[in-house]
Amino acid sequence: MFHVGGARSALFNWALAEQTGGRFVLRIEDTDAARNRPEWTEGIISALAWIGVNGDNPVFEGPYFQSAYAGRHREAVAKLAADGRAYHCACTRDEVKARTGSEHRGYDGFCRDRGLTEGAVRFRTPDDGVTVVEDLVRGTVEFPNDAMEDFVVARADGSPLFVLANVVDDIEMRISHVVRAEEHLSNTPKQQLLWQALGATAPVWAHVPVIVNEKRQKLSKRRDKVALESYREEGYLAEAMVNYLMLLGWGPGDDREIMPWSEMVPLFRLEDVNPSPAFFDEKKLRAFNGEYIRALPLPVFIARCEPWLRPDWDRETFARVAELVQTRIAVLSEVTANVDFLFLDEPVFDQASWDKAMKNSAVEILGGYLARLEKAGMDPESLKTALEEVGTEYGLKLGKAQAPVRVAITGRTVGLPLFESIEVLGRERSMDRIRAALARLGGRTGAGEAGPGTGG
Incomplete structure (x- = not known):
């Protein structure tokens, strides 16, 4: 299922692409076979299309599939090794733990200068200095190089890890801005080092705030209602969802909240995104949705209700009460309980x-x-x-x-x-x-x- 946090990040990217006349690139990172199924890919594409992120707009490009670029990934690994920026490592996790006394201390550089030609490939992280990440949301963030281990960029069978594949794909697709959730910030110094080692200029980074629930806990799919599809199925309007998600961490700078997409795009600035956690308030989303429902022209409202009307229910009868229904519901799924008594032989009693x-x-x-x-x-x-x-x-x-x-x-x-x-x-x-x-x-x-x- 497509997480609302992913949808918010997508919308921020989408707004930036529209505003600048750029491209929004949808890339399905499918190299992990255990997490790759066609129905999941279709779910992502469908969920994005529901909120307006699709090929109907010329700024949309894709979907691309990371697996299609496997050859480029292997070429990049070979270049890093040839340039002395990476090396083969034959150490097992147990061996590293035995030498360091802990599996949490990171790799100790044992194979750096052994000249091996087989095994996993590790990036040779600089021994000193800092890697500076300039982030449009978080400002200047410094990462001491001696706190980063020589991280793996390819497995022993030659298949690349995400950290490398992601960078190679971004270079190939000329990605200028990477706008993503803040939990990826810890990966950024590694990726920035890879950009530099591959002879490319790193993109503009922007790590948007984490989304939390009412207890200020990060939204979790195991605990919270986070799937964009579940809101669609409940009868939330796409335009209300878009409006609400855009305001999670960003605002137009005045007291307005209910705003169409066309008005938000010119005002959006990554620099104005608040780095503090953003509260996903389902009650407020519900209120937003009610506002959008009431603003629909009546014929449009009637058409939007169709999925929640049973096939045998008389549509002319529904049309007679539709205006009354429209003022009383916050989500379209509530239509059914409001009107079923008109069509049943006897009402369903509560x-x-x-x-x-x-x-x-x-x-x-x-x-x-x-x-x-x-x-x-x-x-x-x-x-x-x-x-x-x-x-x-x-x-x-x-x-x-x-x-x-x-x-x-x-x-x-x-x-x-x-x-x-x-x-x-x-x-x-x-x-x-x-x-x-x-x-x-x-x-x-x-x-x-x-x-x-x-x-x-």
């Missing part, structure tokens, strides 16, 4: 709603309203007046009188406006539902304990 509403004067209210509903006008105002009259008889305000009727009609205590719902449902179906509720109550006041059954 037990908690039933227990809350079907007590005290519920039988009297339902019975009184049933009698009036038979003759009342079928417009919302007339339907409301009829229920107000019943409530007055029992000393109840409209809000209290509505509860049992709403549950009888819709199955829930919250949802679309009651009287508009009755109007669309129709007189006979509405009366049938009130009769069914009375039957379940057994005609007894306070009979909520009887329970509603399972509904349709």
Whole structure:
């Protein structure tokens, strides 16, 4: 699944590419067979396309596959060895641990000058000085060279490791800016040394802040809801997700938050990205999404709801209530529960709603309203007046009188406006539902304990 953090990094790159007239390069780094499956690749491409990062825009390039450049990777390893910047090493991990006393101290340089021609290939890290990384987000970061071991760039079978393959591919593809998550910062001095050793100028680095949950813990796929696809499936709009992700670590410099992509791109600056951890607030994302849903033209909203409407549900009936639905939901998946009562033979009852509403004067209210509903006008105002009259008889305000009727009609205590719902449902179906509720109550006041059954 595609992590929301990866999506945020992609959008920052995408904004930079659009703003500068550059290219956004999608490269699938597939050299690790254990982590490479076609369906995962398709998932990445599909998730990026959902947020607008795809070939419909001329700045998009790819996807490329790292495995296609294996020959270039091996050539780079050979060049490093020929130039004296790398050497073969036959040491096992156990041997290194035996010499250093710890597997955490790093490699001790044992094979540096042995002149071996087989084994893994290690980069010869400078013995002293510092490697300076100029980062647009984090400023100047210095890494003492004597704290870096001679790291492996190729396995004994000649296959390159990611640290080398990544650099070779970036050089080949003329990558000018590397914008990625801060956890990759520790790899950067090694990669910068490789860029220099291969005779190329290192790119502009920008390591964007880690994304954390409400406990300020780094978002984890084992603990948190991090998959971009899960938000898509829940009914979040792509444009709302894009807007929210762009604001994780960056802002336009004023109080605006709800902004279309076209307005964010000219304002975006990597230098303005805050290096502090960014809080992924799902409640705020939900509020963003609600704003975007309410801003949709009604025909567009109706079309966006289609995946959450069952095939046998009448679309004209849905269109009659769509405007009411649009003002009440925060994600599109909530459409189903808001309108299912209109299409089922009987509503799906929520037990908690039933227990809350079907007590005290519920039988009297339902019975009184049933009698009036038979003759009342079928417009919302007339339907409301009829229920107000019943409530007055029992000393109840409209809000209290509505509860049992709403549950009888819709199955829930919250949802679309009651009287508009009755109007669309129709007189006979509405009366049938009130009769069914009375039957379940057994005609007894306070009979909520009887329970509603399972509904349709």
